[in-house]
Amino acid sequence: MKKFSLFIMLTALVLNLVGCGKESTQAGEKQKSAASSSQANELIYASESEFAGLNPILEETNLDAFLFRGLLRFDENNLPVNDIAENVQISDDQLTYTVNIKNDVTFHDGQVLTVDDVIFTIESIVDDHNASFLKSDFIHVVAMEKVDETTMKIMLDEPFTPMLDKLTVPILPKHAFEGQDMRTASFNEEPIGAGPFMFDKWERGTSLTLKAYSSFFGTKASLEKVIFKFIPDSNVRALQLKSGEVDIALLDPTQIAELSQVEHLKMYEVDSADYRGILFNMQSELWKDVNIRKAISYATDRAGIVKGILQGFGTEAYSPLQKHAFANENIEQYAYNLDKAIDLLEQSGWNLNNDGFRYKDGQKLGFTITVPVTDSVRVNMANYVAESYKAVGADVEVAALDWSNIVIEETDTFMVGWGSPYDADHHTYSLFHTNQSSLTSAGYNYGSYSNAKVDALLEQGRVTVDPTERKAIYMDLQEELAEDPPFAYFAYVDAVYGINKNISGVKERILGHHGAGFLWNVEEWKWHDR
Numbered sequence: 001m002k003k004f005s006l007f008i009m010l011t012a013l014v015l016n017l018v019g020c021g022k023e024s025t026q027a028g029e030k031q032k033s034a035a036s037s038s039q040a041n042e043l044i045y046a047s048e049s050e051f052a053g054l055n056p057i058l059e060e061t062n063l064d065a066f067l068f069r070g071l072l073r074f075d076e077n078n079l080p081v082n083d084i085a086e087n088v089q090i091s092d093d094q095l096t097y098t099v100n101i102k103n104d105v106t107f108h109d110g111q112v113l114t115v116d117d118v119i120f121t122i123e124s125i126v127d128d129h130n131a132s133f134l135k136s137d138f139i140h141v142v143a144m145e146k147v148d149e150t151t152m153k154i155m156l157d158e159p160f161t162p163m164l165d166k167l168t169v170p171i172l173p174k175h176a177f178e179g180q181d182m183r184t185a186s187f188n189e190e191p192i193g194a195g196p197f198m199f200d201k202w203e204r205g206t207s208l209t210l211k212a213y214s215s216f217f218g219t220k221a222s223l224e225k226v227i228f229k230f231i232p233d234s235n236v237r238a239l240q241l242k243s244g245e246v247d248i249a250l251l252d253p254t255q256i257a258e259l260s261q262v263e264h265l266k267m268y269e270v271d272s273a274d275y276r277g278i279l280f281n282m283q284s285e286l287w288k289d290v291n292i293r294k295a296i297s298y299a300t301d302r303a304g305i306v307k308g309i310l311q312g313f314g315t316e317a318y319s320p321l322q323k324h325a326f327a328n329e330n331i332e333q334y335a336y337n338l339d340k341a342i343d344l345l346e347q348s349g350w351n352l353n354n355d356g357f358r359y360k361d362g363q364k365l366g367f368t369i370t371v372p373v374t375d376s377v378r379v380n381m382a383n384y385v386a387e388s389y390k391a392v393g394a395d396v397e398v399a400a401l402d403w404s405n406i407v408i409e410e411t412d413t414f415m416v417g418w419g420s421p422y423d424a425d426h427h428t429y430s431l432f433h434t435n436q437s438s439l440t441s442a443g444y445n446y447g448s449y450s451n452a453k454v455d456a457l458l459e460q461g462r463v464t465v466d467p468t469e470r471k472a473i474y475m476d477l478q479e480e481l482a483e484d485p486p487f488a489y490f491a492y493v494d495a496v497y498g499i500n501k502n503i504s505g506v507k508e509r510i511l512g513h514h515g516a517g518f519l520w521n522v523e524e525w526k527w528h529d530r
Helices: 014-036 115-126 234-243 253-259 290-298 302-309 338-347 376-392 452-463 467-483
Strands: 042-047 072-074 080-082 085-090 096-101 141-148 151-156 197-203 207-212 225-230 248-250 265-270 275-280 314-316 358-360 366-372 395-401 413-418 487-493 495-500
Touching (some): 096 115, 115 141, 234 248, 234 253, 253 265, 253 495, 275 290, 275 376, 290 338, 290 487, 302 314, 302 487, 338 376, 366 376, 376 395, 376 413
Parallel strands (some): 042 248
Antiparallel strands (some): 072 080, 085 096, 096 151, 141 151, 207 225, 265 495, 275 413, 275 487, 314 487
């Protein structure tokens, strides 16, 4: 555990000592004041990274709950409920969605939101020119019809069970993009949404400030401003949370015990569907042998990772749907077993040499795990398994790099952070379907994983309506992913946030990757003493 200590320099002169004592007392009072409250009714969030852009159909950020609203939104049970939509009616054949929207929703520039904006948003997502990462969510939409300013129809070519989930997508203002290319539009840095907060200013490299939107159609924000302060170093985030320079931060497991003792802070430990593991890049000849992938999975000490690196704030992982109602607990979970790992390697012709490593046809068994250097938990996991894989004769290195130097498609393996608490289709289709390879689409299949059976199951899962049949499909999907693993899963990570205890209104729900979703109801947050 990191220990933060205050070293006080003493001088030999009594007068100077007294003077320093006065200054230290004043500084301590100032720090205490900062930790307890400031006069401004604002929230300062310690952001792990800066955003590339703020267009929600081009970039994933944790700002959507602030700046935007969709036809629907996820509630505290992660179920889609009406938001901009007054109601959504689904035809008996599941092919037509009739949507009625509220007539009093305005964008931050005062323009009324209409179904034209909804149609524009979906059309922009499926437009190949825009390369939206959300395209696969709307590939079954074949037509949209405007009935009037507040009524529209969405027509599908097949029943698409996750459709209500997909309709939580933030709605963009059509008028803001007139005469502009979406990929380069000014909107991407100064967005106009319909959420409880609006864009104020973005100081590159430092912070992004949002301010309350007084004409928001829902619950008006109590906070006047929210400031995202960009602090990539987790230790600096912890120090600033402790000192009161920031009000909320996602913590590393090693920081929790100490910060739990800080008087002005409250810890929120929240269950998540957020898993870690290594992605096998299937462009590499090494990983085309499934025995090697299975061997690495067996050689992974998940219990050691959960206990040592996560300090118990997590659980061992073996499936991308482990936290879902469709979880298949009967699949191969790859419990730590060096004998099985060694047997698989030997079956594939990798023999142990006198140097302690395995060779085949003159090639050493080795690879590099690439990991973002600013994520200390992922770096620690990578270093831990790299050392432990030596026990099966694998020579593994860790490349801890800045995000600007990482191209996941060009790595041997990459330490991933994924997971979703929503429909089973979410973050499975886009990660594992062949046509979602990031080499050919805007999907998240960075490892170019391709399995015809997996593709078929993912496609069936999307269009199957009966819940029992659908569950069986995703149970089969998990079995096939275990037999032909795209990842070596390590652990699900609990999200632990430290927050100034004077903030109320937080509603917990199961979170997504990197703690996504914790800020979902921020318009209801307020300070006790302001």
